[in-house]
Amino acid sequence: MRLSAPPHPTTPGLRRVSPVTERPATRWLLVVTALVFLLFFLLMPLAAVFVEALRMGIGPYFAALVDPDAIAAIKLTLLVAAISVPLNLIFGLCAAWSIAKFQFKGKSLLVTLIDLPFSVSPVIAGLIYVLLFGSSGWFGPWLAGHDIQIVFAVPGIVLATIFVTLPFVARELIPVMQQSGTDDEEAALSLGASGWRTFLKVTLPNIKWGLLYGVLLCNARAMGEFGAVSVVSGHIRSFTNTMPLHVEILYNEYNFAAAFAVASLLAVLALVTLVLKTCLEARGGPGVSSSGRP
Amino acid sequence: MSARAICSGWVRPSVMPGFGMTLGFTLAYLGLVVLIPLSAVMFRAAGLGWQDFLALATDSRTLAAVRLSFSTALLAAALNAVFGLLVAWVLVRYSFPGKRVLDAMVDLPFALPTAVAGIALTSLYAGNGWIGQFLEPLGIKVAYAPLGIMVALTFIGLPFVVRTIQPVLHDLDAEIEEAAATLGAGRARTFRKVILPVLSPSLLTGFALACARGVGEYGSVIFIAGNIPHVSEIAPLLIVIRLEEFNYAGATAVAAIMLAISFILLLLINLIQAWSSQRMGRA
Numbered sequence: 001m002r003l004s005a006p007p008h009p010t011t012p013g014l015r016r017v018s019p020v021t022e023r024p025a026t027r028w029l030l031v032v033t034a035l036v037f038l039l040f041f042l043l044m045p046l047a048a049v050f051v052e053a054l055r056m057g058i059g060p061y062f063a064a065l066v067d068p069d070a071i072a073a074i075k076l077t078l079l080v081a082a083i084s085v086p087l088n089l090i091f092g093l094c095a096a097w098s099i100a101k102f103q104f105k106g107k108s109l110l111v112t113l114i115d116l117p118f119s120v121s122p123v124i125a126g127l128i129y130v131l132l133f134g135s136s137g138w139f140g141p142w143l144a145g146h147d148i149q150i151v152f153a154v155p156g157i158v159l160a161t162i163f164v165t166l167p168f169v170a171r172e173l174i175p176v177m178q179q180s181g182t183d184d185e186e187a188a189l190s191l192g193a194s195g196w197r198t199f200l201k202v203t204l205p206n207i208k209w210g211l212l213y214g215v216l217l218c219n220a221r222a223m224g225e226f227g228a229v230s231v232v233s234g235h236i237r238s239f240t241n242t243m244p245l246h247v248e249i250l251y252n253e254y255n256f257a258a259a260f261a262v263a264s265l266l267a268v269l270a271l272v273t274l275v276l277k278t279c280l281e282a283r284g285g286p287g288v289s290s291s292g293r294p
Numbered sequence: 295m296s297a298r299a300i301c302s303g304w305v306r307p308s309v310m311p312g313f314g315m316t317l318g319f320t321l322a323y324l325g326l327v328v329l330i331p332l333s334a335v336m337f338r339a340a341g342l343g344w345q346d347f348l349a350l351a352t353d354s355r356t357l358a359a360v361r362l363s364f365s366t367a368l369l370a371a372a373l374n375a376v377f378g379l380l381v382a383w384v385l386v387r388y389s390f391p392g393k394r395v396l397d398a399m400v401d402l403p404f405a406l407p408t409a410v411a412g413i414a415l416t417s418l419y420a421g422n423g424w425i426g427q428f429l430e431p432l433g434i435k436v437a438y439a440p441l442g443i444m445v446a447l448t449f450i451g452l453p454f455v456v457r458t459i460q461p462v463l464h465d466l467d468a469e470i471e472e473a474a475a476t477l478g479a480g481r482a483r484t485f486r487k488v489i490l491p492v493l494s495p496s497l498l499t500g501f502a503l504a505c506a507r508g509v510g511e512y513g514s515v516i517f518i519a520g521n522i523p524h525v526s527e528i529a530p531l532l533i534v535i536r537l538e539e540f541n542y543a544g545a546t547a548v549a550a551i552m553l554a555i556s557f558i559l560l561l562l563i564n565l566i567q568a569w570s571s572q573r574m575g576r577a
Contacts (some may be wrong), residue, residue, distance in 0.1 A: 020471045022481050027388055034384040035396075037377045041449050042402050044424065045414040052417050091323045098317035104305035110320070112564065116328055119556045121510025123530035124549045127537065128331035131338055136542060138334065162327055182310055195311035217404070224407025226513035231534060244409040244513070251413050251517065260417075263410040270405035277405075278398045 049267045053260035064250075064258035065265065072238040073246035073262070076154070080229075080242060081222040084161040088218055089211075092169025096207075097199075100177030101185070111174070117166050125163045126231025129156055152234030157242065160228035165218045172214030173207060180206045213280045220273040224266055332553075339550035342543055350547035355523055356532060360551055363529040366440060367508030370447035371455075375501045377448075378455025379493070385456070386463045400456050403449050408513025415446055416518045438520030443528065446514040451504030458500035462493060495570030499563060506559040510552065 021027070054061055064070060095114060099107060117125065131137050133150040143150060150156045184206070188198040204211075226244040233240040235249065243266055250259035305313065339347060350356065384390075385397050403411065419426045419436040429436055436442045466489065474484040512530040520526045527535075529552055536545035 020468055020475060021387070026481075030380060031384050031388055031390050034377070034381045038381065038396060038399070040425070041445075041452060042399050044418055045411060045449065046402060046406070048414045048417050048424065049410060052414075091320065094316040094323075095320040098313055098320055101310045102305060102308055102313050102317075104317075106304075110324075112560075113324060113329065116332070116560075119506050119510075119560045120332070121512065121530050121533075121549075121552055121556070123512045123533050124335065124510070124552060127533055127545060127549050128335055130537060131334050131542065131546065132331055134542075136540075159327070163331070166324075166327060182308070186309055189309055189311070198311075220405050224405075224410070226407060226409040227511075227530065230512075231537065244407045247409050247413065248517075256417075259413060263407075263413060266407045266410045270402065270407070270410075273405045274398050274401055277401065278394075 046267060049260055049263050052256060053264040055260075056257040060257055061261045061264075064261035067258070069237050069241065070246060070258075070262055073241045073243045074265075076157070076241065077223050077243045079154070080158055080161050081219055083158050084165060084222050085215060085219050087162055088165055089169050089215055091166065092173050092214060093211075095170040096173035096177045097203075099174050101182050114170050115167050117163055122164055122225065122227030123231055125228035126160050128163075129159050129232050151232050152236070153240060156232035157229050157240060160232045161222050161225055164225050164228050165222045168218035168221065169211070169214035172210050172217070176207050176210035177203070209280055209283055213277065216273055216276055216280070220270065223269060335546060335549050335553060338542070338546040342547065346543065347547055347550070350544055351551055353544075355527070356529075356544075356548055356551075358524045359527050359529040359532040359548070360555075362440065362443070362527065363509050363552075364555065366443040366447055366528075367451075367505050367511075370444050370451055370508050371501045371505040373444070373448050374451045374455045374504050375497055378452055378500060378504075379459055379497060381452070382456045382459040382463055386460060401453050403451075403453050408450070408511070409517070411449055412446060412514040412517035415449060415514065416442070419445060419518065437518050438526070440519075440526050442518035442520070443515050443526065446518050447504075447508040447511060450511050450514055451508055454503040454507060455497070455500035458496045458503065459493060462496040466492060495566055495573065498566050499570070502559055502563045502566065506556060506563070509555055509559070 022030070095110075098104075099111060130151050133139050133143060133156065135144065135151075137151075150159070180203075184202050185198050188202045189195075193201070223242075224244055225242075226248070229242055230245060230248070233242070233245055235241065235245060237249070241249065243262055247259050247263045247266070250256075250262065342350070381400065385393065385400075416423075416437050418424050419429070419442060421427065421430045421437070423437070426437060434441070436445055470488055470492075471484055474488045479487065510530060512528070512534075515528055516531055519528060519531075521531060529548055533545045533548050533552075536542075536548065
């Protein structure tokens, strides 16, 4: 294993005894410890998904994926993401525009409130909609009277997904828009461009990588959300089962190979997300996600 | 709206268009999706009355679940603080084969759906799993025990710590380390006295973020925990169980306690960040 010193300016002859790095043995030990930790906590769980999925062979693997319940779950997951991601995209754009381009009182409180869904347990995210729209909830009797089903139906799943994925686009866009300032837009406006035209031709090109990045993370979470969706779904097969919920049902029926087969699709989604994310970070430079949070 | 707002003076005048529309939509959306539904929990909890709420909140099963969620989240966050710092250090300071792939992989717990992580970790640590088969003869039971909850929360929390420390470590000026070395400090002493104090706000932030996430985590934990009441039943699961019993009051009480813990952690995180930016500003 090759371990080179950090890129600090050191005299070539003195590299091995540089005062601002560790001895080679220490370095080696630290790297190996970190690698072993990552092996146990990241790589092995990921590998386990694919190994368990293919344990029974390739035939049962595909059989589990083309099962009608699995297909219904995949369709519902795509539908939920197709509704919740665009809505949160519009919200993210509006929130970032008002927060980054204007100065007003209570701004930092607004930013904190936008982040709130990240600090709330996903189970509570589901619970709040049951308390509002469930049969004994605030709007329960009214909804029942009008024959509208929200909880234990698709609208509830969409609402819960919107809740947990709400901050993703906004929190990526706010720093990017703040960084680009308002000079470009003001120039466009003074040249007679309309507000919409300014946004489309001036702002959007500046923020496109940050926007894609936020949408990517939002989508990954929307398709993979489990806790919040589990509480509001009611687990009705073929109707209110998303992919993660389908994994749970199969797993609890001891149908491990099928559970891991569906799980492997979600793992592939996660890997694709990571690859695209790395590409976007290389493209967008340090402007894209300097935040430590997801 | 914006004209009135400008007159009342809470927004600085600007030639930029669309303030009223975008802020209006932001507030309406946030209010309808997040704030009003969340306040429903608080109203429900308040509606229980103090006596009933206290009875539900101090129920021994509730207390055990909250205590378990909180203690496992703290321990997992502490473990992540140590290993996350190590991973961030190795990724920023050294170069080795496969470093870029590993760097990208650190975000896997963000990207991998929690249910998938849960069943994968369970299969690894079960008695016949890749890792479990070596631990079981030693008398260490991970899956279906509180230790399993810690493993799952360590997996979930790792990126929070690594990703908060990494940029700070990256921007750390080499000159202060050189100065320490010139003044005769060894590497260990430089790390303890020079590097660690600079890193400590981000380390604390990462710890608090991992902890906050861990307290509320559900998907990855329920598969590996075993879910035995009083022993390995986490607070979010108890909410789900109470809901399935149609015991909405019980579910609300647990949720109110957990929301309170989340808000305290959120406040703590904001305080740490304010403190650190103030310190950095002065430096």
